[in-house]
Amino acid sequence: MGLDDPSNKVREIMAGFAEATGLTGAGKPPRRYLWTDAFALCNFLELYRQTGEEGFLELASHLVEQVHGLLGRHREDDLRAGWISGLSEPEGQRHPTMGGLRIGKEMNERRFEEPMDDRLEWDRDGQYFHYLTKWMHALNRLSRVLNGAAYHEWALELAKTALARFTYLPNFGRRKRMYWKMSIDLSYPLVRSMGQHDPLDGYLTFCQLQATTERFFKKSTRLDLKTEIAELAEMCEGQSWVTDDPLGIGGLLVDSLRLTQLMAEGYLRPTGLLKILLDSAQLGLEAYVRTSPLKLPAEYRLAFRELGLSIGLRGVKKVRALVEENIDLLSAADALGTMSALTDYEPLIETIEKFWLKPDNQAADSWTGHREINRVMLATSLASEGFLNL
Numbered sequence: 001m002g003l004d005d006p007s008n009k010v011r012e013i014m015a016g017f018a019e020a021t022g023l024t025g026a027g028k029p030p031r032r033y034l035w036t037d038a039f040a041l042c043n044f045l046e047l048y049r050q051t052g053e054e055g056f057l058e059l060a061s062h063l064v065e066q067v068h069g070l071l072g073r074h075r076e077d078d079l080r081a082g083w084i085s086g087l088s089e090p091e092g093q094r095h096p097t098m099g100g101l102r103i104g105k106e107m108n109e110r111r112f113e114e115p116m117d118d119r120l121e122w123d124r125d126g127q128y129f130h131y132l133t134k135w136m137h138a139l140n141r142l143s144r145v146l147n148g149a150a151y152h153e154w155a156l157e158l159a160k161t162a163l164a165r166f167t168y169l170p171n172f173g174r175r176k177r178m179y180w181k182m183s184i185d186l187s188y189p190l191v192r193s194m195g196q197h198d199p200l201d202g203y204l205t206f207c208q209l210q211a212t213t214e215r216f217f218k219k220s221t222r223l224d225l226k227t228e229i230a231e232l233a234e235m236c237e238g239q240s241w242v243t244d245d246p247l248g249i250g251g252l253l254v255d256s257l258r259l260t261q262l263m264a265e266g267y268l269r270p271t272g273l274l275k276i277l278l279d280s281a282q283l284g285l286e287a288y289v290r291t292s293p294l295k296l297p298a299e300y301r302l303a304f305r306e307l308g309l310s311i312g313l314r315g316v317k318k319v320r321a322l323v324e325e326n327i328d329l330l331s332a333a334d335a336l337g338t339m340s341a342l343t344d345y346e347p348l349i350e351t352i353e354k355f356w357l358k359p360d361n362q363a364a365d366s367w368t369g370h371r372e373i374n375r376v377m378l379a380t381s382l383a384s385e386g387f388l389n390l
């Protein structure tokens with residue numbers, strides 16, 4: 001199967017993912033992980049767009065039910081039971097995201113009085129803001145495809161809860177900050193530092209949800225995010241977005257595309273933010289490729305981080321096309337030079353995809369240890385429209 005015709009490979013990958021994680025197949029208990037499931041939901045929507053087969057919409061809807069039914073409730077190894085929001089069973093069914101959603105890690109969360117173990121914390125459950133925004137995006141995509149107000153309202157309720165519980169005002173400061181990781185019930189922080197791109201990711205995701213409200217669901221929704229958007233915009237002021245992490249660079253490129261789409265839709269007014277994001281991505285790419293990380297053998301590489309970069313790079317042409325089509329509207333002519341420079345890195349897409357499509361590389365511990373997230377993001381890279389397009 002060549003990269004010029006990846007649709008059958010994507011179907012194969014997503015079928016394997018669905019069976020392995022209990023989304024399909026009788027008798028297998030479901031295993032849900034929020035980040036992976038957000039990308040998977042977008043992949044099912046893309047397969048539906050490509051084929052028109054209703055089965056992919058059914059998989060998307062079933063995935064939402066499982067995510068909310070499992071990650072919106074307390075763990076089986078927890079003394080607590082029911083919805084993590086504390087709502088009654090009927091109310092929790094109506095508002096499954098009101099208390100946020102668990103990450104889905106294998107180990108239970110660290111107790112409030114338990115000392116921090118940096119190594120173990122990566123394997124412990126809780127809630128991540130940047131995972132919640134990925135799920136908001138996925139629900140938003142589904143709501144637009146199905147014209148489904150319920151999916152959109154669940155995304156809005158998740159947004160309201162996430163910002164309220166992850167943010168705080170420091171003792172010596174006038175601008176809110178954000179915790180990186182919170183407890184399952186959002187009652188205490190597990191990691192107090194702030195994720196570098198969390199405020200930016202939140203700002204653009206919340207703008208995306210608000211734009212959807214105003215365009216499609218104004219009469220049917222009771223939630224408004226204008227106050228939250230203003231808070232996130234303030235948190236973004238003066239921040240540096242430059243990173244040499246491939247997943248972070250890919251995220252910047254995805255955010256650049258979302259920003260451009262929102263400006264082209266007329267929801268956001270043109271500012272200098274687009275050039276800032278593109279310049280930051282370019283600086284990060286220069287630093288990243290300088291060390292030749294893509295020449296290392298598979299066991300020294302993390303596929304999902306590299307695939308995050310290839311997904312972002314797939315959005316560069318879309319950004320440029322939107323800018324050139326709306327050059328006066330977007331006032332982004334000064335960003336064209338950076339976009340031209342970024343296109344020089346597009347061959348990395350095929351380099352990354354071809355490497356991780358090889359069975360020998362998928363046999364490495366670095367792949368098998370993160371198999372589901374790796375293969376779902378490989379599918380997203382091969383068929384990125386479902387994730388990238390609003």
